[in-house]
Amino acid sequence: MAKRKKAKPDWDAAPRKTHANAKVKNLPEADQETLWLLLHPTDKETPPCTLEAAMVHLQEEFGVECALSTFSEWHSWYSLKKRMEKAASRAQQATLEFAQDHPDATPDDLEKYGQMIFTAESIEHGDAKTFTALVRERSRRMALELDRRKLVLLEAAAAEAKAKLAAITQKAKSKGGLTAETLAEIEEAAGLL
Amino acid sequence: MAEKPKAKDGTLRALVREVLAMAPGYGLTDEMLCRAVRELLPVNSADDSAILTAAEWNLGKDFVSTAENEDTDEREWRITHHGLAKQSLK
Numbered sequence: 385m386a387k388r389k390k391a392k393p394d395w396d397a398a399p400r401k402t403h404a405n406a407k408v409k410n411l412p413e414a415d416q417e418t419l420w421l422l423l424h425p426t427d428k429e430t431p432p433c434t435l436e437a438a439m440v441h442l443q444e445e446f447g448v449e450c451a452l453s454t455f456s457e458w459h460s461w462y463s464l465k466k467r468m469e470k471a472a473s474r475a476q477q478a479t480l481e482f483a484q485d486h487p488d489a490t491p492d493d494l495e496k497y498g499q500m501i502f503t504a505e506s507i508e509h510g511d512a513k514t515f516t517a518l519v520r521e522r523s524r525r526m527a528l529e530l531d532r533r534k535l536v537l538l539e540a541a542a543a544e545a546k547a548k549l550a551a552i553t554q555k556a557k558s559k560g561g562l563t564a565e566t567l568a569e570i571e572e573a574a575g576l577l
Numbered sequence: 578m579a580e581k582p583k584a585k586d587g588t589l590r591a592l593v594r595e596v597l598a599m600a601p602g603y604g605l606t607d608e609m610l611c612r613a614v615r616e617l618l619p620v621n622s623a624d625d626s627a628i629l630t631a632a633e634w635n636l637g638k639d640f641v642s643t644a645e646n647e648d649t650d651e652r653e654w655r656i657t658h659h660g661l662a663k664q665s666l667k
Contacts, residue, residue, distance in 0.1 A: 464616050468599035475603065502603040522648060
């Protein structure tokens with residue numbers, strides 16, 4: 385039997401109802417933040433609203449009606465979103481500071497560092513203390529590794545300069561003294577240091 | 578006692594993308610991803626294997642990517658540009 389093709393949508397038909405959960409999630413960020421602050425006031429003297437009271441505000445101020453379960457789902461979602469965004473923001477800030485302190489860090493180093501900070505900041509439950517100590521230790525090791533790389537480069541530059549100066553000295557001795565040309569070569573070699 | 582309804586595959590797939598899209602550019606380990614997705618679901622409606630199966634499905638569609646963290650030896654999940662575009666179509 386031939387497969388029946390799906391009927392094309394009737395564009396004149398009644399528009400699809402927006403999912404109840406999406407109504408709250410699609411509110412402007414400022415409005416969602418207002419609801420959040422009602423439930424979690426930053427001012428310690430202001431008591432937090434209950435979900436039911438916040439729902440009244442949602443209906444009166446933003447004209448959105450939904451079930452308590454839907455609003456509770458939004459609350460869980462927004463809470464997670466805030467934590468993730470905060471962790472990402474802290475990681476970005478820490479990476480910028482690390483880059484300023486370690487200009488030799490490669491993009492790969494910075495990405496690894498940022499990820500490490502993000503993971504640490506994302507931990508809400510569990511042994512955060514141990515993980516923080518681990519982050520500090522890894523951060524210290526990364527900084528040491530960058531210093532070690534810098535030292536290797538400096539040592540290589542010093543060895544090259546030393547070899548050049550030795551060659552110049554030998555040449556000066558054979559020619560019977562310093563010429564203007566030899567002086568210029570010495571300056572160039574010294575510039576390597 | 579009636580068994581609690583399990584979250585549908587489609588729901589889990591969408592939630593995996595939603596969680597990863599909250600911090601684009603940063604990775605979540607298996608544990609972090611599962612914990613975050615469970616926060617968005619009714620209690621006991623999905624176990625870790627179901628959530629990771631949903632994540633693997635998204636991986637197959639290039640909505641998410643994985644990479645092993647060399648320091649922790651753990652797999653980390655990230656949203657891709659394709660996955661972000663999929664989220665923006667909602």
